[in-house]
Amino acid sequence: MIMLSFVRCSIMPNRSIPMFKFRAAGNSPFKEIKDTQYLEELEQSLLDQYENGERSSYELKEKLFYLYLRLWELEPEKDFYRNPITRLVLDIGWDIKRRKVNYEQAQLFFEDLIQLAKPHALPIAHYRLGFIHFYNKRYHSAIRSFEKALQRHNPDRVERLPLPNERLNESQSMKAQAQLAESHYKYSVELAIRAKRMYEELGNPDDYDIDYIMKLEREILREESKPYMCLTPAGRSSISEQEYRELREAEAAFIFDCTDHDEQRVYVKGKLRAFSARRMQILEILFEKQKPVPQKEIADKLNISQVSRYMNELKRLLSEYGLDEQTIIADNGYYINHPNPILIFNENDPKYLM
Template identity: 25%
Template sequence: MRRLSEMSLDELYDVEEKFLQELDSGEEKDWIYLEIVEVYEQIFHKLTRLPLIKRKERKVEIEYVTKQLVKYLITYGTYLKTQLKKDDFTAIKSFKKALNYERTNPIAHYRLGFLAYKEQQYAEALHYFEKALQYQNGYPNKRFSLNEQQMYYAHLYLANSALFVAEKTYQSMKKLPDHINKEKVPFSELSSLYDMLQRNETILKTQAFIKVTPSGKTYCSKEECDRVFMAPPANAVILYFSDRENIVTFNGKEIALAVNPAEMLCYFLLKTNQKQPARKSDLEDFFARKGEDGEVRKNTFIQKVNRLRNKLNDIGLPFIIESCQFKGETAYFYNGSVDYLIMYRSDYTFMFDDTL
């Protein structure tokens, strides 16, 4: 295959079509997200270097490619090296690159703030959370806006980042010579700030994850999720969106899933039943391409769901996703034959719903 930089725009769009077909097939290939980003980068590069009059004529095309770049860099940013394992270093590069194409994207700033906070880079985290909240106002794309939970955490992280920066500054002040720092700030006067910091840290830790079962959802810590995963209940399917990978386990057997099939399984478990099955129009967010009529192709839909069902069957999970006919279409639903437990970060944004 020729290098992407040597291809014409038409050839690059042919490669794009091939990769989008691969994504919709349900196959998990660890190179595909990286490749599709590189294709869009080459298309963007060629389009934006056309003469001005040509760029104006192809404005809609440039906007489409920009949106695709931002989508893949943010949604799949943590999987650009390997689809099944998350990687903070690659994620940071991806989110920063997304901001090169759309500097006002709130969720990219939010994710960069979280990763900086995680590494105790509090001044940097402060900057990103401030930007996330600033750009949230009036941002038009709901998919990359902050949901209510993320808004709440952004304020908590912002407050704590500022407190940590203040603490570091105070500790530096204490080291100043007495003839410069004549009136030392009494530690007791800062105790209320430390109390606030500690309270916020406790909230961030104890409400870091959400556990969902058929009976409802509860907040919990990451440590509690890890303990549950290490000793899961019998005869229940466990879907864990951990900080490193997305894992499904059933009675001691497990499989790692890419983000797309993992979220599709989550959708079936939480959103469907025999009376309310999912048709292809309900699952269109999980498909990279549509037909000329703007709809997901029936065969693509069936193939992708069947691949997910087969992967679950490989770990001994009975078919919990059944097919049926609903309003004249093929549809699928969770049949409730085994219980489920889903665990995910409480500020996680699902493709299909921001408000779980």
């Protein structure tokens, strides 16, 4: 939860640091407004909406971000705007990654936020940026981001230690360490392929050159034959292209396929089935959690009311597609009651790795 209501009470002294220019500022609906009193009145109106239950609205958080950004542009001496901007960007960047799957835009937000925070440390932004780099196969950049996310900070060397919401928790630290190792491996593969190409382009290789390439092929250039991940109630596992095709055709499986973000698909008893965008969002939440999801969590994530009505409609549709009426059950939250529910995604997808 972003605590914004008391931002004006936490005034920090002006540190004479030039105000950082966010690349997203050009999209601001407030960029032409110069009346600070009007903007402050609008701020209160937006905060009232925020406190009245619209915390999950991406659009509301985006408006608040642009509003504080404009106020800071008009009043650069008031450095206290830095804190709500930081919190909002972390949340907006997360929403872009989680909901809109616009990784390039999320990357801009996190990169700009890191620059804004300097010289302060901001591990969580580096952490999220690392997953985006990994997804885009920029493994060297991912290595740098994960290393910075995991870096221990000496209070004698940094101006301010990260706040609790800016640090990694134990689970995130473990994931960052694992992805750092995976990034090193992927980057090693890239370097090995580059070395192999250089060998192939040698005009007159000597007898020892091939030894280096053979070693790379034995130790690094192993075939990566399992590009997909499955998430089930039993845990995660890697699958090959062939296994992926077989699962989609399996009559005993209930599949939510996220391998293509632009066109997510659901397979019921081996057949591709059509669902509305809202029902797909609900199914994705249930498949991703693989455990009871509270009604309020679903309502907040999707910014909807009457969750039970959507669930009943979804259950009726699943029944029409041949599943049991109790495929979705409400018991301390909603969950999928099926013997073989499977979420399939690309093995390097940050949306599910974080």
